[in-house]
Every structure is written in structure tokens, then in C-alpha cells.
Amino acid sequence: MIIKIIIVLITTSIFLFILRLFLKRKIRVSKLIKCWRLISDKFHDHQFLKVPEFNDNSQENQLFRRVLLYLNSLESLENSDYTNLFSGPNPTDILLSLNPNQTIVDEFLGARLLWTYDVVSPDSPKSFLLRIRKRDKRRVLRPYLQHIHTVCDDIDHRVRDIRLFTNTSLGWKTVPFSHPATLETVSMDSDLKTKIKSDLETFLKSKHYYHRLGRVWRRSYLLYGPSGTGKSSFVAAMAKCLSYDVYDLDISKVSDDSDLKFLLLQTSPKSLILVEDFDKFVTKNNSSSTSVTISGVLNFMDGVVSSCCEERVMVFTMTAKEDIDPAILRPGRVDVHIYFPLCDFNGFKNLASNYLGVREHKLFNQVEEMFNTGVTLSPAEIGELMMVNRNSPSRAIKSVIYALQTTPSAAAAGVVVESCKATPKSGLRSARQSVDGPGDPIAGVGCRDGVKEIRKLYGLLTRKSVRKSDSFELHT
Numbered sequence: 001m002i003i004k005i006i007i008v009l010i011t012t013s014i015f016l017f018i019l020r021l022f023l024k025r026k027i028r029v030s031k032l033i034k035c036w037r038l039i040s041d042k043f044h045d046h047q048f049l050k051v052p053e054f055n056d057n058s059q060e061n062q063l064f065r066r067v068l069l070y071l072n073s074l075e076s077l078e079n080s081d082y083t084n085l086f087s088g089p090n091p092t093d094i095l096l097s098l099n100p101n102q103t104i105v106d107e108f109l110g111a112r113l114l115w116t117y118d119v120v121s122p123d124s125p126k127s128f129l130l131r132i133r134k135r136d137k138r139r140v141l142r143p144y145l146q147h148i149h150t151v152c153d154d155i156d157h158r159v160r161d162i163r164l165f166t167n168t169s170l171g172w173k174t175v176p177f178s179h180p181a182t183l184e185t186v187s188m189d190s191d192l193k194t195k196i197k198s199d200l201e202t203f204l205k206s207k208h209y210y211h212r213l214g215r216v217w218r219r220s221y222l223l224y225g226p227s228g229t230g231k232s233s234f235v236a237a238m239a240k241c242l243s244y245d246v247y248d249l250d251i252s253k254v255s256d257d258s259d260l261k262f263l264l265l266q267t268s269p270k271s272l273i274l275v276e277d278f279d280k281f282v283t284k285n286n287s288s289s290t291s292v293t294i295s296g297v298l299n300f301m302d303g304v305v306s307s308c309c310e311e312r313v314m315v316f317t318m319t320a321k322e323d324i325d326p327a328i329l330r331p332g333r334v335d336v337h338i339y340f341p342l343c344d345f346n347g348f349k350n351l352a353s354n355y356l357g358v359r360e361h362k363l364f365n366q367v368e369e370m371f372n373t374g375v376t377l378s379p380a381e382i383g384e385l386m387m388v389n390r391n392s393p394s395r396a397i398k399s400v401i402y403a404l405q406t407t408p409s410a411a412a413a414g415v416v417v418e419s420c421k422a423t424p425k426s427g428l429r430s431a432r433q434s435v436d437g438p439g440d441p442i443a444g445v446g447c448r449d450g451v452k453e454i455r456k457l458y459g460l461l462t463r464k465s466v467r468k469s470d471s472f473e474l475h476t
């Protein structure tokens with residue numbers, strides 16, 4: 001028995017020794033191959049081609065972006081000695097990325113091509129350096145660059161990740177854009193939504209038409225209306241519909257007019273450039289702390305520099321446009337004006353369908369009567385009330401009815417509010433207590449104090465109702 005154990009141990013030791021020698025041999029062979037390639041490269045003339053991140057006009061070099069996307073998809077990057085791992089849009093996605101100053105080897109049509117990711121410092125412009133043998137350049141270079149474009153087009157078609165860019169003192173910083181809003185989920189009149197969607201789709205197909213007219217292939221939209229009416233969500237839905245990156249431009253962080261032009265030139269095609277609260281920067285009583293002038297803003301909208309930025313959609317948002325000089329919003333600077341009103345009964349039904357999954361309800365007639373008296377709330381206010389009471393559609397609709405009854409405009413219209421039963425002396429302690437509190441005839445906001453506290457808790461601001469119809473002004 002002991003002899004058998006000894007034989008097994010000796011056999012195992014011999015096997016492990018041979019396996020170790022074999023693995024060491026593979027490592028040695030791999031190193032020898034690398035050394036041979038380095039030596040052989042010394043006997044060939046090479047040409048170096050640089051792909052900078054920005055061109056001479058400070059605009060993003062699209063070839064740089066495509067080379068980066070192509071190299072990150074290579075199998076040689078996965079097999080390299082060192083690489084970066086990042087999580088993708090989904091937690092289970094793992095993405096590979098080049099390390100600064102890392103060199104990747106690629107092979108195409110029998111030629112070896114070496115790419116180096118040249119990064120001098122984190123704040124300096126980046127570039128790629130391609131090394132190719134001179135004898136292979138004429139035969140390989142053009143087909144190779146076409147191959148890169150083909151691969152990148154395929155990747156873009158399969159996975160188009162929308163990015164959100166924000167401006168800082170160092171330029172644009174980017175993060176994945178993950179806003180869930182789509183044109184289908186946005187609460188808006190269906191006919192108006194159809195018109196806007198058709199306008200966006202027409203723009204995407206109109207490059208040659210714009211050029212035939214001698215115009216820059218760009219479209220601009222003004223979204224205006226009270227706060228909480230869904231303008232920001234609609235911008236996200238537009239970006240999803242177009243599959244465009246979003247550049248969220250905060251003009252208050254821009255130092256001067258030249259900096260504003262530089263930021264515009266750094267935006268890429270297939271992008272949506274968003275300027276929120278635009279009225280702060282174009283009114284006569286400009287209270288912003290920025291040094292950007294109205295002239296600089298107008299040049300940003302339709303100046304010579306903006307003509308260098310095609311395949312872009314500009315979106316400006318504001319509360320009201322009555323105090324804005326019409327010349328600022330003239331056709332050519334702003335092509336489409338879209339008004340976002342406070343909620344009406346049709347808007348309420350859309351919200352009830354989205355938030356509560358309810359298309360018809362016995363309380364809808366009472367809600368319609370309230371809207372017919374001229375009282376209203378913003379979609380954000382109504383949506384928040386529905387979200388808090390989402391487990392009970394009846395409770396949510398009752399809470400909206402009571403909120404409509406207690407608006408200042410309801411008192412002016414002579415709407416009578418029934419007295420509350422079982423009003424708690426201490427008012428509303430929390431949103432959950434207001435939803436589940438017993439003895440409340442309108443659970444969640446069954447008393448005047450409760451409504452006030454919910455508005456304070458969730459930022460629900462009452463305002464004077466201004467009844468306007470949806471508008472879609474299309475300027476040509």
C-alpha cells in the first residue's frame with residue numbers, strides 16, 4: 001500500500017514538472033516572438049500617422065472617436081498584458097478600454113499596424129499614433145481606414161449609447177445618458193406629439209435638401225411654459241427619438257463670448273444642444289453672473305461659427321417669451337415654438353393612464369367639472385400626487401380633486417370645498433401617514449393642512465391659472 005502511494009506521488013510530481021516546463025516554454029516562445037518582431041522592425045522603414053482628438057477648428061475629430069471605438073473592440077486588447085475594465089450601461093456589461101500610452105497591435109491584409117494611445121496629461125488633447133511599414137502603406141492604408149469605418153458603423157448600429165455632456169472650466173465632461181423618458185411616455189396632446197415626431201424624422205432625412213437651399217443642416221426648438229409642465233422630460237424624449245447625444249450648456253459657467261464659441265465648436269454631429277432658462281440670458285434685465293453678451297448668444301444661435309456645426313438640434317427652454325425681443329426668436333434662430341401649458345382634463349387622463357394604469361374612472365366626471373371651472377395644476381404636481389397614492393387609483397384621483405379645490409384660482413372661481421372629517425390636530429407628519437391615515441375621507445390629502453404639507457414636502461407650488469391651448473408654431 002505504501003509503495004502504491006509513493007508511486008502515485010512520484011507520477012504526480014513528474015506530471016507537474018513537465019507541465020511547468022511546457023508553460024514556461026510557451027511563455028519563452030511568446031517572449032521570443034515579441035523580441036523577433038522588435039528586431040525585425042528595426043530593419044524596416046515606418047511611417048507615423050497621427051489622429052488628434054480635435055481638428056484645427058477645435059472641433060472634435062470624428063476619426064479619433066471611431067479609432068477609439070474600433071481599438072476597444074479588438075481581441076488583441078483583451079489579450080494584452082494590461083487594460084482597463086469599466087461597467088457598461090447595464091451592470092452586467094463589462095467594457096474594455098485602452099490605458100494611456102498603451103500600444104495595441106492589429107493585423108490587416110498581412111500587414112502589422114501598431115496603435116499607441118498618446119496622452120501627455122489628463123487635461124491635454126489626446127491622440128492616436130499609427131505606425132505602419134512604408135512598403136505596406138500604399139497597399140493597406142485606405143482599405144484599412146475603410147475597414148475601421150465599417151466596423152464602427154456596425155457597432156453604432158448595434159449599440160448606440162447616448163451620452164450627456166456638461167460644460168466646465170476645462171471643457172465638456174461626459175456621462176452616460178440614462179433618462180427613461182420617451183415620446184410615448186410624455187404626457188402631451190397626441191396630435192401635437194405626432195407633429196413634433198414627424199418634424200424630427202423629416203429633419204433627419206433632409207441633409208441634401210438643406211444643402212440645396214444653401215442652409216446649415218440644423219434645427220432649433222423653443223420650449224416654453226410654466227415650471228413643472230414637462231419641458232426637460234420632453235428634451236430627453238427628443239434625444240431618444242433622434243438617438244442624439246445631449247450637450248447641456250450652462251451659460252452661467254461660460255467666461256465670455258469666445259469661450260461660448262469654443263464650446264459650440266467642440267460639440268459633435270448627431271447632438272442635441274440644450275440651453276435651459278434661456279430667458280435669463282436674453283432679457284434686458286439680465287441678472288446672470290456670466291460675462292457672455294446678448295450679441296454672443298445670438299452668434300451662438302445663428303452666427304458664422306454656428307454654421308460650422310451641422311447635424312445638430314438646438315433646444316432652448318424658458319417660462320414665458322412675452323418679454324423677449326421677437327428678433328431673438330425669429331425664424332432662422334428658432335424654427336419651432338412649442339408651448340407647454342398647465343394641465344387640462346385631457347392631460348389629466350394621460351397622466352392617470354401613465355401613473356395609475358387607469359383610462360376610465362367614476363370620479364373622472366368630477367375632475368372634468370373642476371377643470372371646466374378654470375382651475376388647474378401643473379403636470380408635475382398632479383403626477384406627484386398620483387405617485388404618492390399609486391396603490392389606490394381612487395385615493396389618487398380624490399387627492400387631485402382636493403388639490404384642485406384648494407388652489408387660489410378655485411377660491412376666485414367660487415368653488416366650494418367640503419369640510420374635512422377627522423382632521424388631525426398636528427397636520428401631516430409624513431407622506432406615508434397622509435396616504436394611510438384612517439378616517440380621512442380623501443386619503444392622503446383629506447384636509448387643508450394636509451394639502452399644504454404635501455405641497456411643501458414635494459415642492460408643489462400653486463400658481464395662478466393661465467389657460468392657453470397647446471401651440472406648435474412651425475417657421476420656415
